[in-house]
Amino acid sequence: MLVVVVVLLSAFALYRLTRASAVSDFAAATSERDRLLDERRQLTRELRVAKTEAETLRDQVAYLSRSQEIDTGACQDVKQSLGQLQAESSDLREQLAFYRGIVSPQESQAGVRVYEFRVSTMKTSPNQYRYDLVLIQPVRSDKRVGGQVELSIEGLKSGKKRTLKLDDVAVDGARNLLFSFKYFEEFSGQLKLPEDFRPLRVTVSLQPGGGQAAIEDEYEWAKIVQENAEP
Structure with a gap:
């Protein structure tokens, strides 16, 4: 127990x-x-x-x-x-x-004059160019002015100086530039230069009628030529 x-x-x-x-x-x-x-x-x-x-x-x-x-x-x-x-x-x-x-008479010259002139290269050809020319005269003249524009291109060909007239290089038929306007007039055309021609300057000569004196302006080619104008 x-x-x-x-x-x-x-x-x-x-x-x-x-x-x-x-x-x-x-x-x-x-x-x-x-x-x-x-x-x-x-x-x-x-x-x-x-x-x-x-x-x-x-x-x-x-x-x-x-x-x-x-x-x-x-x-x-x-x-x-x-x-x-x-x-x-x-x-x-x-x-x-x-x-x-x-x-504006006070800001313009008396008589017809070149307002703008320029040359542009063409895409279609390395030796082809387009030119644009604008002529003006002041309102105070208030009469139509007429005459002729002569273009000449000075340059070198085979190392020698040569001058080409518009009639020598124009390709679009505008060989005689006759103007007749009261205020302004525009011209344009195409030029084809010889392959071995090197342009140096362009002379624009205005031959107005009515006994007015001729006007001549010279432009350096290198300063007025522009690139690629439309054909």
Whole structure:
């Protein structure tokens, strides 16, 4: 009986010890689980906030990128418009100067004169050129002036000086330039120079009628020739 009592007491003591240890471990595990759940909830909230901030930043980047594209396009449009306005302004200034030379007696010379003369290369041939000539006279004259224009081109051919008349080089039939106008008149035509001819200067001679004195202007070829005129 004594042995049985000792065994029973030992078993009861072992049960109490095991139960106390299990309860303590369960309480610790429960506490750790609650702590981990709290950390998970906190991390979930932080992740949600981070996602919101990331979406906001993406929207801001997209807005700024689009704004930059719009600003760049607008800047290019402004530059293009400014260039067109500057070109138009230059054309208007040239036209104003042209008409001012016609209608302003105090700014113009008496009698017929050359307002503009230029020569342009042709795309069709390296030795073919287009010429443009503008003659004017002031309004105060208020009468038609008539006469003839003579063009001569001085240059070198085979190392020797030679002068070519318009009749020698004209290719479009306009060999005699007769003028008759009150305010201004324009002439244009095409020239074809010999292959071995090197032009140096052009002389434009105006022979007005009515006893007016002849007018002669010289132009250096290198200063008046321009590139690529349309055929």
